[in-house]
Amino acid sequence: MATLLEVSLATTLLLLCAATTPLSRSGGFPGPDDALDEPGRRAAAACVLPVRFAGDVLHAPSRAAAETAATMGLAARIDPALADIDHGTWSGRSFDAIASADTAALPAWLADPVQGTPDGETMAQVQARIGRWLNAIAAAPATSCAITHAMPIRAALAHALDIPLPATLAIDVAPLSRTVLSFNGRWRLQSLGLD
Template structure:
């Protein structure tokens, strides 16, 4: 069986991400985020197994994700399963605001992956959605690039490695990070590669 190679790319910086806002209003990359994405695209083009326009590219519906894909020279197809968490009433509001106005609800959300005090999705629900999507990709036998949100990548790693959902809090995914998973069809493996020697 031809292995499946899946690269999970976190979109670049947005104003909402820099200001620690929940979800935001689907703003696109900010100026620094676009510059960083274009610079990272140049770095990736020199790496072994680089991101290629010939690979299948799937993207979150968010503008920041599709703009990141285009900055990398990719042709994305929108996949709703890669959307960010639905933060319900907290969408577009800052972490700091919620900490002041709803400290107990924020504590509940941070400490209990099954809770959704904002009326949107819980982290566990995002993991279930992304996990079903991830399971469906294992046997595709091709190289796939996805451009999505840091939280989506965090829960994808937890699902792929069959870790307890609470461990998502111990996974940090920075903007433009690239995580590689590979599969022969039965399970996922996290693959870390060294940069090609110059």
């Protein structure tokens, strides 16, 4: 029979934000094929995952998430649910390039980023996807790590803690930052921060 402590910590999830890419560092909408930049690669190499999370590591299907896992020396498997928000036609483009092409588009997005970019996902769609994934994690108790991106981590916080999506945009999710959630009947935030 499980002890009270084992039951209360039945599910623990570390969400690790992928390391930087050139576009994430300079300002823009990273695409799924963006590689880590050299500072991101060095930072990931220096990042050590707590041993308790190393047994079950998942990563988003993006190149940056896969390279973050590989650079950290982690054996990780792809989980499509962890994909970054789809930036649609803005994927892989810098803020400057978008502003040059359409001076009104970027300010309109900045006024309401929850609605997403042209032909991209909305934050509500990301929250629904991540919410289904979190519900599955909660149903199969384990200790695991998921390497993903800032927007899915914000969506996870919105789902787990019942926070309005616009409020999550006020949460800085830095590259290689760690968000730890636990589940025992409901999700709880254990910690949020860097190494």
